[in-house]
Amino acid sequence: MGKIDPSEITPEHVYLNRRQLIKGMGALAAASFLAACSGDRERGASPLSSATPATGPAATPDPLEDTLTPYDDVTGFVNFYEFSLSKTEAAELAEDFRTSPWEVEVGGLVHSPRTFTLEEILAYQQQERIYRMRCVEGWSMVIPWTGFPLSRLLEAVDPTSEARFVRFETLYDPEQMPGQKTSVLDWPYVEGLRLDEAMHDLTILATGLYGKQLPPQNGAPVRLVAPWKYGFKSLKSIVKIDLTADMPVSTWVTAAPSRYGFYANVNPNLSPPIASQPTERVIGTGRQRETELFNGYGEAVAHLYAGMDLEQNF
Numbered sequence: 001m002g003k004i005d006p007s008e009i010t011p012e013h014v015y016l017n018r019r020q021l022i023k024g025m026g027a028l029a030a031a032s033f034l035a036a037c038s039g040d041r042e043r044g045a046s047p048l049s050s051a052t053p054a055t056g057p058a059a060t061p062d063p064l065e066d067t068l069t070p071y072d073d074v075t076g077f078v079n080f081y082e083f084s085l086s087k088t089e090a091a092e093l094a095e096d097f098r099t100s101p102w103e104v105e106v107g108g109l110v111h112s113p114r115t116f117t118l119e120e121i122l123a124y125q126q127q128e129r130i131y132r133m134r135c136v137e138g139w140s141m142v143i144p145w146t147g148f149p150l151s152r153l154l155e156a157v158d159p160t161s162e163a164r165f166v167r168f169e170t171l172y173d174p175e176q177m178p179g180q181k182t183s184v185l186d187w188p189y190v191e192g193l194r195l196d197e198a199m200h201d202l203t204i205l206a207t208g209l210y211g212k213q214l215p216p217q218n219g220a221p222v223r224l225v226a227p228w229k230y231g232f233k234s235l236k237s238i239v240k241i242d243l244t245a246d247m248p249v250s251t252w253v254t255a256a257p258s259r260y261g262f263y264a265n266v267n268p269n270l271s272p273p274i275a276s277q278p279t280e281r282v283i284g285t286g287r288q289r290e291t292e293l294f295n296g297y298g299e300a301v302a303h304l305y306a307g308m309d310l311e312q313n314f
Ligand SMILES: Nc1nc2c(c(=O)[nH]1)N[C@H]1C(S)=C(S)[C@@H](COP(=O)(O)O)O[C@H]1N2
Pocket: 074, 077, 078, 079, 080, 081, 082, 134, 135, 136, 170, 189, 217, 218, 219, 230, 231, 232, 233, 234, 235, 236, 237
């Protein structure tokens, strides 16, 4: 199976394929997700499972012409500072994390505030979404998520006309999350999106990957994924979502405001000291590739930033 050189892939081309595939996949992915949820986890097959074993050493090209990152890398090499700064140790320490029962409280500037149980979240029709993820540390993965557009959940609570931003919070539970007994970050981990970014079809709440339940270390039971932004925006194990009038102050902006901005759109063209690595290491392939503006999703999202200075609004 020939690897496609990244320079041969135009973002438009990838995106169009992606759109077609996503459309055609809804029902299949939902079916496989139900299989995954019914307790038969080992055999909860992804729609890609014929081409891609859920576990195993070999990376396999997916129909989007990106190479899926092997399951063992996606689940074994993680950033989850609530557990550990070490990527492999975080995966181990998260093993027994309790993800049930779980609730997500959605409120703030909305007409119908509501607390969703995990079961209610899983009742939204789940789709397979294959997305690139680019971490500011200079590595990337291609991950087949299961999830659904965040817009579905936000529509259910009916934002008021004053709502302009969405603020997200990860669980705070130092007894379970030993990293929260340290002060490496301000806890709980907070992130935010502008409301139009949050409503964008590419923005999902992920509940699974590779057609299986989301492993604890990847942010179970429900996490955000906004694939045109650096990975740190995609916060894990969400318990609270608030609609706000003002721009939320996110954890990483508090930690290092000169380096991390609110938008955190993947952008290889920014000047230092802002995160600006022009290339990325593709985990599981030994390859280095050029980083693309908006992580290759420009066709879909560039209009959100029309007229904005991306150097100022990093
Ligand atoms: N709550 C929480 N969310 C988080 C993080 C974290 O430490 N805590 N790390 C972020 C970073 S830096 C990245 S790159 C992605 C990594 O997601 P993955 O480990 O599932 O690949 O999660 C993001 N979400």
